[in-house]
Amino acid sequence: MSGTTLRISDALIRRIHAHGVETYPFECCGALLGKDSETSREVIGLLPLANRRDDSPRNRFEVTPGDVQKAEKKAREMRVEVIGWYHSHPNAPARPSEFDREHAWPWYSYVIVSVEASEARDTKSWRLRDDRSAYDAEVIESIAQSASI
Protein backbone atom coordinates (compact mmCIF):
# COMPACT_ATOMS: atom_id res chain seq x y z
CA MET A 1 0.00 0.00 0.00
CA SER A 2 3.02 2.32 -0.08
CA GLY A 3 3.01 5.24 -2.46
CA THR A 4 -0.65 6.14 -2.09
CA THR A 5 -1.91 9.69 -1.88
CA LEU A 6 -4.76 11.18 0.12
CA ARG A 7 -6.18 14.32 -1.43
CA ILE A 8 -7.97 16.65 0.97
CA SER A 9 -8.71 20.36 1.11
CA ASP A 10 -7.14 22.68 3.66
CA ALA A 11 -10.66 23.51 4.84
CA LEU A 12 -11.33 19.89 5.78
CA ILE A 13 -7.92 19.57 7.45
CA ARG A 14 -8.79 22.67 9.48
CA ARG A 15 -12.08 21.02 10.53
CA ILE A 16 -10.18 17.95 11.73
CA HIS A 17 -7.80 20.23 13.66
CA ALA A 18 -10.74 22.11 15.17
CA HIS A 19 -12.34 18.85 16.29
CA GLY A 20 -9.08 17.76 17.92
CA VAL A 21 -8.74 21.09 19.71
CA GLU A 22 -12.39 21.02 20.79
CA THR A 23 -12.07 17.63 22.49
CA TYR A 24 -8.53 18.19 23.88
CA PRO A 25 -7.19 16.66 26.12
CA PHE A 26 -9.42 13.82 24.95
CA GLU A 27 -9.15 12.08 21.60
CA CYS A 28 -11.57 13.03 18.82
CA CYS A 29 -12.63 10.77 15.97
CA GLY A 30 -14.63 10.84 12.78
CA ALA A 31 -15.12 9.35 9.32
CA LEU A 32 -13.46 10.38 6.06
CA LEU A 33 -16.01 10.27 3.24
CA GLY A 34 -14.74 10.30 -0.32
CA LYS A 35 -13.71 8.51 -3.47
CA ASP A 36 -11.08 5.85 -3.97
CA SER A 37 -9.05 4.91 -7.03
CA GLU A 38 -6.04 2.67 -7.63
CA THR A 39 -3.42 5.31 -6.83
CA SER A 40 -5.14 8.07 -4.91
CA ARG A 41 -8.19 8.86 -2.90
CA GLU A 42 -9.98 12.10 -2.25
CA VAL A 43 -11.80 13.19 0.88
CA ILE A 44 -15.09 14.91 -0.03
CA GLY A 45 -16.51 15.32 3.45
CA LEU A 46 -16.18 14.48 7.13
CA LEU A 47 -18.51 12.99 9.66
CA PRO A 48 -17.37 13.91 13.18
CA LEU A 49 -18.33 11.19 15.65
CA ALA A 50 -18.40 10.80 19.42
CA ASN A 51 -15.50 9.00 21.04
CA ARG A 52 -17.24 6.02 22.70
CA ARG A 53 -14.29 5.15 24.94
CA ASP A 54 -15.80 6.87 27.98
CA ASP A 55 -13.45 5.02 30.32
CA SER A 56 -10.20 6.25 28.74
CA PRO A 57 -10.81 9.05 26.22
CA ARG A 58 -7.41 10.69 26.84
CA ASN A 59 -5.53 7.88 25.11
CA ARG A 60 -8.10 5.77 23.30
CA PHE A 61 -10.92 6.21 20.84
CA GLU A 62 -13.64 3.93 19.59
CA VAL A 63 -16.23 4.14 16.84
CA THR A 64 -19.00 1.62 17.45
CA PRO A 65 -20.41 -0.62 14.70
CA GLY A 66 -23.58 1.49 14.87
CA ASP A 67 -21.60 4.67 14.18
CA VAL A 68 -19.70 2.91 11.39
CA GLN A 69 -23.05 2.03 9.79
CA LYS A 70 -24.21 5.63 10.29
CA ALA A 71 -21.10 6.84 8.43
CA GLU A 72 -21.67 4.31 5.63
CA LYS A 73 -25.28 5.50 5.28
CA LYS A 74 -24.11 9.11 5.07
CA ALA A 75 -21.54 8.13 2.45
CA ARG A 76 -24.16 6.31 0.37
CA GLU A 77 -26.39 9.41 0.46
CA MET A 78 -23.45 11.41 -0.90
CA ARG A 79 -22.68 8.69 -3.48
CA VAL A 80 -19.21 8.20 -2.03
CA GLU A 81 -17.57 5.69 0.38
CA VAL A 82 -16.14 5.68 3.87
CA ILE A 83 -12.48 5.74 2.83
CA GLY A 84 -10.97 6.13 6.27
CA TRP A 85 -11.05 7.57 9.75
CA TYR A 86 -9.41 10.40 11.63
CA HIS A 87 -8.52 10.73 15.26
CA SER A 88 -6.35 12.92 17.45
CA HIS A 89 -3.33 12.10 19.59
CA PRO A 90 -3.38 14.59 22.49
CA ASN A 91 0.19 15.32 23.61
CA ALA A 92 1.58 12.63 21.31
CA PRO A 93 3.02 12.48 17.77
CA ALA A 94 0.83 12.06 14.68
CA ARG A 95 2.08 8.55 14.07
CA PRO A 96 0.26 5.29 14.80
CA SER A 97 0.81 3.66 18.15
CA GLU A 98 1.15 -0.08 18.61
CA PHE A 99 -2.40 0.06 19.94
CA ASP A 100 -3.49 1.70 16.67
CA ARG A 101 -1.81 -1.04 14.63
CA GLU A 102 -3.34 -3.88 16.62
CA HIS A 103 -6.82 -2.46 16.03
CA ALA A 104 -6.45 -1.31 12.43
CA TRP A 105 -8.28 -2.43 9.33
CA PRO A 106 -6.49 -2.62 6.01
CA TRP A 107 -7.45 -0.39 3.08
CA TYR A 108 -8.75 2.51 5.19
CA SER A 109 -6.76 5.75 5.44
CA TYR A 110 -6.06 6.67 9.05
CA VAL A 111 -5.49 10.41 9.51
CA ILE A 112 -3.92 11.31 12.85
CA VAL A 113 -3.60 14.86 14.15
CA SER A 114 -1.22 15.63 16.99
CA VAL A 115 -2.66 18.14 19.46
CA GLU A 116 -0.51 19.76 22.13
CA ALA A 117 -1.48 22.53 24.52
CA SER A 118 -4.85 22.89 22.75
CA GLU A 119 -3.17 23.44 19.39
CA ALA A 120 -3.05 21.13 16.35
CA ARG A 121 0.64 20.59 15.57
CA ASP A 122 0.96 17.97 12.88
CA THR A 123 -1.25 15.87 10.61
CA LYS A 124 -0.33 12.64 8.87
CA SER A 125 -2.15 9.85 7.06
CA TRP A 126 -1.34 6.15 7.30
CA ARG A 127 -2.39 2.83 5.80
CA LEU A 128 -1.93 -0.60 7.31
CA ARG A 129 0.22 -3.03 5.33
CA ASP A 130 -1.49 -6.13 3.97
CA ASP A 131 0.42 -8.35 6.42
CA ARG A 132 -0.57 -6.09 9.39
CA SER A 133 3.13 -5.70 10.31
CA ALA A 134 3.25 -1.90 10.15
CA TYR A 135 1.75 1.24 8.68
CA ASP A 136 2.98 3.09 5.62
CA ALA A 137 2.74 6.86 5.49
CA GLU A 138 0.39 8.23 2.86
CA VAL A 139 1.15 11.50 1.08
CA ILE A 140 -1.38 14.20 1.97
CA GLU A 141 -2.02 16.40 -1.07
CA SER A 142 -3.82 19.67 -0.54
CA ILE A 143 -6.59 20.33 -3.05
CA ALA A 144 -9.11 23.06 -3.75
CA GLN A 145 -12.19 23.24 -1.55
CA SER A 146 -14.34 20.10 -1.61
CA ALA A 147 -18.10 20.07 -1.32
CA SER A 148 -17.86 19.41 2.39
CA ILE A 149 -20.68 18.38 4.67
Add this chain to the structure above:
Amino acid sequence: MAVKVIIPTPLRPYAGKQESVEMEAGNVREALKGLTTRFGELKKHLYSDDGRLRSFVNVYVNDEDIRYLEKEETQLRDGDIVSIVPSIAGGTGK
Protein backbone atom coordinates in the same frame (compact mmCIF):
# COMPACT_ATOMS: atom_id res chain seq x y z
CA MET B 1 -28.05 -23.75 4.74
CA ALA B 2 -27.57 -21.28 1.91
CA VAL B 3 -26.56 -17.94 3.41
CA LYS B 4 -25.11 -14.68 2.21
CA VAL B 5 -22.05 -13.14 3.90
CA ILE B 6 -21.67 -9.37 3.52
CA ILE B 7 -18.03 -8.27 3.21
CA PRO B 8 -17.14 -4.81 4.60
CA THR B 9 -15.43 -2.38 2.23
CA PRO B 10 -11.90 -2.66 3.73
CA LEU B 11 -11.88 -6.44 3.28
CA ARG B 12 -13.24 -6.57 -0.26
CA PRO B 13 -9.76 -6.32 -1.85
CA TYR B 14 -9.03 -9.66 -0.14
CA ALA B 15 -12.31 -11.27 -1.26
CA GLY B 16 -12.18 -10.84 -5.01
CA LYS B 17 -13.61 -7.30 -4.65
CA GLN B 18 -17.01 -8.83 -3.92
CA GLU B 19 -19.58 -7.11 -1.70
CA SER B 20 -21.08 -10.44 -0.66
CA VAL B 21 -20.45 -14.15 -0.95
CA GLU B 22 -23.04 -16.95 -1.04
CA MET B 23 -22.18 -20.14 0.80
CA GLU B 24 -23.46 -23.21 2.60
CA ALA B 25 -23.05 -23.11 6.39
CA GLY B 26 -24.88 -24.46 9.43
CA ASN B 27 -23.63 -21.85 11.86
CA VAL B 28 -21.58 -18.65 11.95
CA ARG B 29 -18.30 -20.48 12.63
CA GLU B 30 -18.78 -22.57 9.48
CA ALA B 31 -19.70 -19.50 7.44
CA LEU B 32 -16.56 -17.64 8.50
CA LYS B 33 -14.41 -20.73 8.03
CA GLY B 34 -15.85 -21.16 4.54
CA LEU B 35 -15.08 -17.54 3.80
CA THR B 36 -11.46 -17.71 4.99
CA THR B 37 -10.95 -21.03 3.19
CA ARG B 38 -12.11 -19.47 -0.04
CA PHE B 39 -10.21 -16.23 0.56
CA GLY B 40 -7.15 -17.07 2.67
CA GLU B 41 -5.95 -13.47 2.89
CA LEU B 42 -8.99 -12.59 5.00
CA LYS B 43 -7.97 -14.80 7.89
CA LYS B 44 -5.33 -12.57 9.46
CA HIS B 45 -7.68 -9.59 9.39
CA LEU B 46 -10.60 -11.44 11.00
CA TYR B 47 -8.73 -13.61 13.51
CA SER B 48 -5.91 -12.94 15.94
CA ASP B 49 -2.94 -15.30 16.24
CA ASP B 50 -4.72 -17.30 18.96
CA GLY B 51 -7.57 -18.06 16.55
CA ARG B 52 -10.17 -15.78 18.12
CA LEU B 53 -12.23 -13.26 16.20
CA ARG B 54 -10.53 -9.88 16.59
CA SER B 55 -12.26 -7.57 19.06
CA PHE B 56 -13.07 -4.98 16.39
CA VAL B 57 -14.69 -7.54 14.09
CA ASN B 58 -18.44 -7.59 14.70
CA VAL B 59 -20.67 -10.24 13.18
CA TYR B 60 -24.40 -9.86 12.76
CA VAL B 61 -27.00 -12.39 11.66
CA ASN B 62 -29.92 -10.54 10.14
CA ASP B 63 -28.96 -7.36 12.02
CA GLU B 64 -28.52 -9.09 15.40
CA ASP B 65 -25.07 -9.10 17.03
CA ILE B 66 -23.94 -12.72 17.52
CA ARG B 67 -22.51 -11.73 20.93
CA TYR B 68 -26.15 -11.61 22.08
CA LEU B 69 -27.01 -14.88 20.34
CA GLU B 70 -24.85 -18.01 20.53
CA LYS B 71 -21.70 -16.24 19.31
CA GLU B 72 -19.98 -18.25 16.56
CA GLU B 73 -22.20 -21.23 17.32
CA THR B 74 -25.26 -19.21 16.25
CA GLN B 75 -27.30 -21.45 13.96
CA LEU B 76 -28.11 -20.27 10.44
CA ARG B 77 -31.18 -20.84 8.32
CA ASP B 78 -31.66 -20.68 4.58
CA GLY B 79 -31.62 -17.09 3.41
CA ASP B 80 -29.90 -15.67 6.50
CA ILE B 81 -27.61 -12.71 5.99
CA VAL B 82 -24.33 -12.72 7.92
CA SER B 83 -22.76 -9.25 8.04
CA ILE B 84 -19.21 -8.44 9.09
CA VAL B 85 -19.29 -4.90 10.48
CA PRO B 86 -16.15 -3.04 11.57
CA SER B 87 -15.72 -1.08 14.73
CA ILE B 88 -12.84 1.36 14.72
CA ALA B 89 -10.47 1.77 17.64
CA GLY B 90 -7.05 3.12 18.45
CA GLY B 91 -5.34 5.94 20.23
CA THR B 92 -1.99 6.79 21.73
CA GLY B 93 -2.43 3.86 24.09
CA LYS B 94 -0.18 5.61 26.64
